[in-house]
Amino acid sequence: MKKTPLTLLPCLLLMAFLSVNAWADQVQVLMKTSMGEIEVSLNKEKAxxxxxxFVQYARDGFYNGTIxxxxxxDFxxxxxxxxxxMDKKQTRDPVENEANNGLKNRRGTIAMARTSAPHSATAQFFINHKDNGFLDYxxxxxxxxxVFGEVTKGMEIVDTIAKQPIGVTGGMRNVPKSPIIIEKVTVLE
Known part of the structure; x- marks a missing residue:
């Protein structure tokens, strides 16, 4: 068995610390849907x-029973x-737009939905089904x-949801013909 020279030990300890520290800025979330589970890692450092x-809405149970x-x-x-x-839920005040954080709207990332007003995002979010660079800052x-995180498990569920038949409901386009329910969003401690 090869021995590690003592001079490398401080470097190895620093690498281990940085690796653990990188995870300290991530929040893990489990989204249980009527089509399966999606795990998402949220980036506290960048957004x-x-x-x-998002975490406050999840802890308040706001997302439970939404669709x-x-x-x-392919979007x-x-x-x-x-x-x-199709009743719109009452939200808190909008959050400041943090799109200038270096994170990109790539396949599997989660981002805040908003109106044409830049700082209008409240609770609605979207998961990119493909790379959507035109949405980047x-x-x-x-x-x-x-963008404030990415799917770490369950991208096949996102793909399945994206393939569902859609139509017009209550004047809104691109609504799944059979409701896809977000049963519960849990922040994993």
Missing amino acids: PKTVEN FHRVIK MIQGGGFTES PGQDGWGYA
């Missing part, structure tokens, strides 16, 4: 306000704002859409 906002109300294959799946009966409006 602290957005992660805090993926906008599904566009994204959006949820977190409407009930199965600065985007078409000088702001872009704030």
Whole structure:
């Protein structure tokens, strides 16, 4: 067995510390849906306000019983704002747009949905089904859409959701014909 020289020991300890420290800025979330489970890792370092906002909604049980109300294959799946009966849920004040954080709207990342107003994101989010660079900062409006994490398990569930038949419901387009329910969002401690 090869022995590690003592001069390398401080370097190895530093690498171990940095590796553990990198995970300290991640928040793990489990999203149970009617089609399966999706695990998401949220990046507190790059999007602290957005992660805090999402985590608070999750801890309050806000997302439980909401649906993926906008599904566009080869683009994204959006949820977190409407009930199965298409009633829009009351939200807190909007969160500051953190799209200028270096994270990109790539396949499997989660980002905040918003209106045309840059700082209008509240509770709704979307998971990118493919790379969507046109949504990155600065985007078409000088702001872009704030990515705040990525799917770590369950991307096959996202793919399945993205393939569901869609139609028009309550005047909204791209609504799945059969509701896809977000049963519960849990912050894993």
